Amino acid sequence: MSTDNTDDAGAVLVEDFEDRPIRERIAENPRPAAIWALGFAALVAVQFGAIAGVLVNSIPWGTLLGPFPPIPGSGSVNAAGQWVADLPTLLSRELVPNEGYYVPGEGWQETFLGLSPALAWAFRVVLVYAYAAAFVAWIWYAYVLFRRHYRYADWTPRDDVVARLRTHRWGQFGLVIVLAFVVMALFAPVLATAPLEQNIVDPYSNTIEYYDNGAGEVVETTAGDANRESASRGGDSNVGPMSYDNYDRFHPLGTMPSGQDLFTFMVFGARVSLLIGLLSLAISSVAAAALALFGAYYKGKLDLSFVLISDSVQAMPRLLLLVLLSVVLANTWIGGLYSGAVVLALIFGATGWPALWRAVRGPALQVADREWIDAARSYGQASTTTMRRHMLPYILGYLLIYASMTLGGIIVGVAGLSFLGLGVDSPTPEWGRAINAGQDYVTTSSWHISLMPGIFIVLVVTAFNALGDGIRDAIDPQSDGGGDADEAAAGGTGA
Amino acid sequence: MSEQAHSQTGATEAPTAGAATDDETLIAVENLKTYYETDGLRSNDPVKAVDGVSFEIERGETLGLVGESGCGKTTLGRTLVRLETPTDGQVSFDGTDVSTLSGDDLKAWRQNAQIVFQDPESSMNDRLTVGKIIREPLDSYEWKTPRERRARVRELLDLVGLRSEHYYRYPHQFSGGQRQRIGIARALALNPDFVVLDEPTSALDVSVQAKILNLLEDLQDELGLTYLLIAHDLSVVRHACDRIAVMYLGNIMEIGDTERLFTDPANPYTRTLLSAIPTPDPTADRERIPLRGSPPSPQDPPSGCPFSTRCPMTVRPEEWDDLSEELWDRIDLFRTVLRERARGADTLGTRVRRTIGLDDPAADFEEIRESTFGDVTVPEAVAVEVDETERRLADGGEPAALAYLQDRFGSDCDTNLPAAHVVDDSGRTSRCHHHREDVAGLDEPTSARPDR
Structure with missing residues (x-):
């Protein structure tokens, strides 16, 4: 409370309703937060070894710290790190092994509790998905607790969005499949029947x-x-x-x-698809949002120049560009990253932004005409702050919708390229290559090789579109499921 | 509002009689022009939204700005708070010229002049809480500490008649009147000297309008604010303003004391505007002066007086002095009809059809003639001119006919912008050629012209 307000009549009122940062609000009523934190700690603890393992083993510490002189005692730090990384985790092949052999008369050897490999593997899959479900539920619970105990506002516009999404079955279907797909990619080593x-x-x-x-x-x-x-x-x-x-x-x-x-091929293939999809979408979304905001705020020649640039980019045949660049860059260092997946992501990102930008340009222009933008100008708000605070929230929803719909297209595109032998190289698994490999056997007893990845792709792409539909209906209740879904999905299916 | 301003003026005037006028003027506008650039296919003329206005606003006063929609009043208000950059002219605020400020200087000045917008639905971001909305100006200027800013917001909520627990509500949860209060709180956050009220009540219910106007009045008393109140509701301005400026097509036609302007309007435009106010007494016999035609495009305003194309009281050239009032009126109407037709015919389709002879511009001339002059006796001298007009119309279309009519019946009204004449002892000014010494006054019969 400031001193110059204390003698003010309004100060009493103000004092009554002093607001505190969230930290102090939690300190006042710590029980719900503590219970949540405990549960969260338990969830992290059972996987602590794996999380530490990612930190210790996946990041090339040697390269990062190479230029620095060796720190005394770093050997023991390394050893401690390695020990932490090797801690047993709940979700691991070691704890629930499924690889073993059957000895007649003695039953299954070396598998989890002597179960058959199929059951041991199924048990591990169930465990992984149960853990993921618990984790998601716990995060959701944090939101519920925050709403119930710590938030000042008794209602926010976001509550309505959540409420609408709760009754949107099609969107929920999409969300579930998308989450399952993401879990598949994240936990690929645990889900796989055999190590990659x-x-x-x-x-x-x-x-x-x-x-x-x-x-x-x-x-x-x-x-x-x-x-x-x-x-x-x-x-x-x-x-x-x-x-x-x-x-x-x-x-x-x-x-x-x-x-x-x-199956091992598929779960590791999910990683590549997701990486390419997310990386390229991150690139094109950032570009699309920035161009839409600047173009809509300053309008005129700047906006026109963006139109011309995007037209030029869209005029380039994407498939040819992809083929050309993947061949040209094949033997460079960047072409070698993740068997060419990074190059694919960059190309998809660099050619994909015009479609996203066009989708959000309209909403951005619309929101730029609202009076609150003028109001922000009248009290000298910086242009970038105005864009971030007063315009970005209004186009973010659209961006999310179109991004999730485009993601399906990119997955199909990458699979298509790999099918043609241009995408992700062997040995990194990629769904399209599985379809290609099974192509000759579609009519034989080995029909599953092409069919299974095909079903996976259809399911995942549909799910991303469904999720996009759900988000759109939740954000904008007036909109009706229209043709944009097909249009956006078609955008990425260049190959 | 007016009482307070008067008493304040009186109080400051007494001790420092001579120098007071300079101190009291908060805003002095001189020959201000705000044009919008257009890039149409056929015409690159800018839209002259504000076309050379000059006036002063005194400290603590409320100046009303009225006019039809599209007359440039909102643009003028926005220019005064520098939401638009003036094309030409000066706006001096407390002695400094703010029309050319930019960058940090502009931002530093902006806290002195704020604006309350017309539509409370669209003037605030619905995704922010009310507290954040009102706090934003404070954040933008990094006013004191965040904690003090929150306290200041609560103080402001209290000031505009909302409760401090509304801090964490969203604009959706409020009625139009309450939202306008939020808009006012935001405008006052930085403690400005001058506030532009851009039709603050036109989007609200009548009962709420009065409450908001009273609130604004109380705030003016309490904080010593200076207002520019833009409105098209004349009863609102009469109630709330000390002085009124009447705007037409980017020009201020008349500006002066509210009561005097209402009781004795000097300018023909003010007269027609005021005659449109309905009276509660149905038996009252008041002459309603209808406005002919539609306002001219601000892209191509009339060359003389901006109101000349619709003015029911244009100055007559000497040679037509003996025409009856009614006939002169018909001649005006005749010109208006042709002007409206010219505007309608100015399309590519009509041009093409006329060029290949499919459309005769004089085809319905007899009808026009019948409907304008049918029930009055037309002297030979006028009939000749009308016949000649028909010929010109057939040959050169509406522009040629209008040029001829202007040549024959036109006056200073069509060619010269009238100066701002002082029309009473309170310093009220009005732009009309009738105020000139050598032209008959508005209420005098034509024959009373002094130079005859």
């Missing part, structure tokens, strides 16, 4: 054990040899969905023509 390195990347350097019925003992062989024996190539040589191969390995979606496990 062993089964797909370098099978001849990795060994597996199995019980040889003829010899009557457990023998070791390379994964590559085992793969060769379990290839799905139609006719008699086939390992279909939900079946075991001769090495007691369970294949939920069957195997590929190379004998690799299709």
Whole structure:
């Protein structure tokens, strides 16, 4: 409370309703927040090893710290870090192993609780999704608690958006599938039936054990040899969905023509698709939002120049550009990043912004004409602050809708390119390559190789569109599901 | 509002009789012009929204600005708070010229002059809480500490008659009148000297209008504010303003003391405007002066007096002095009809059709003639001119006919912008050629012209 207001008549009133930062509000009524924090800590704790593992092992500390002189005692820090990273986690292959072999009379060996590999794997999948569901629910619970205990406003416009989304079944369907897809990408190593390195990347350097019925003992062989024996190539040589191969390995979606496990291929492929989709959308969304805001705020020649630039970009044939650049950049350092996925993301991002920009330009121009923009100018608000505070929130919703709809298109586009052999290179799994690999066997008993990835793509793209529809209806109750969904989805299907 | 201003004026006038006038003037506007650039296909003329106005606003006074929609009053208000950049002229605020300020100087000055917008639905961002909306000007100037800003917002909410727990509500949750209070609180946040009220009550219910006007009046008393009240509701300005400026087509036609202007309007435009106010007494016999035609385009205003094309009291050239009032009126009407037709015919389609002879501009001339002059006796001298007009119309279309009529019947009204004549002892000024010494006054019969 400021001193110059204390003698004011209004000060008493003001004092009554003193507002405090959220920190103090929590301090006053800590119980709900503490319960939530405890639950959150528990959720993090069971996965602590994995989270630390990402920090310790995925970030190239050696390269980052290379230029600095070695810090004394860093060896023990490294060791401690490694120990933390190796802590057992709830969701791990080690805790719930599914790779084992069947010894007649003795049952399953080396699997979780002696369950069959199929059950052990299913248990792990259920565990992962249960954990993810709990996590999402807990985050939602934080919002509920905040609303109930700590928020001053008894109503905000966002409440209405949430309320409308709650009754939007189609949007919820999309949200569930999208979340499942994201979880699949995040937890790919845990969900996979076999490790990526062993089964797909370098099978001849990795060994597996199995019980040889003829010899009557457990023998070791390379994964590559085992793969060769379990290839799905139609006719008699086939390992279909939900079946075991001769090495007691369970294949939920069957195997590929190379004998690799299709499910492992799919979950790691989800990572590539998601990375390309999100990275390219991040690039094009930032560009689209910035151009829309500046163009709408300053109008005139600036806006016109943006129209011309976007027209020029859109006039370029995207597919040809993609083919050209992926060939030209193939042997450069950037072309090698993540087997070419980063280049694809950059190209999709650099060519995708005009479509997004056009979608949000109209709303941006509309909001720029509102009187509150004039009001902001009348009290000298900086132009960038005005754009951020008074215009961006109004176009963000549209951006989200169109971005989620475009994401499906990008996934289809990447799959299409990989199908043509131009996208993500081997050995990094990519859904389109799986479809390509199974193309010759569609009419044979190995039909699953193309069909399964196809169903996945259809489902994910539909889900992203459904989510976009849901968000749109939630943000703008007047809008009716129109043709824009198809239009936006069509935008990305260049390949 | 007016009482307060008067008493204040009186109080300051007494001790410092001579120098007082300079101190009291808060805003002096001189020959202000605000044009909007257009880039039409056929014409690049700018829209002359404000076309050379000069006036002063005294400290603590409320100046009303009235006029038809589209006359430039909102643009003038926006220019005074520098939401528009003037094309030409000066606005001196407390002695400094603010018309050319930019950058940091402009931002520093802006806290002195704020605006309350017409539409409370669109003048505030609905995604911010009321507290944030009112706080924004304070944030923008980094006024004191955030905590003091919040306290100031509560103080302002209290000041405009809202409750301080409204801080965390959203604009959606308020009625139109309450929202306008929020808009007023925001305008007052920085403690400005001058506030432009751009039709602050026109979007509100009548019962709420009075409350908002009373609030504005109280705030003026309390904070010593100076207002420019833009309105098209004449009863509102009469109630609230000390002085009134009447605007037409980018020009101020008459400006002066409210009561005097209402009881004895000097300018023909003010007269027609005031005659449009309905009277509660149905038996009262008042002459309503109808306005002919529609206002001219501000892109192409009349060359003389801006009101000349619709004025029912144009100055007559000497040679037509002996025409009856009624006939002169018909001649005016005749010109108005042709002017409206000229505007309607100024399209590409008509031009093409006329060029290839499909459309005869004089085809319905007899009808026009019949409807304008049918029930009056037309002397030979006038009939000749009308016949000649028909010929010109057939040959050169409306522009040629109008040029001829202007040549024959036109006067200073059509060619010269009238000066601002002082019309009474309170310093009221009015732009009309009738105020000139050598032209008959508005209420005098034509024959009373002094130079005859």
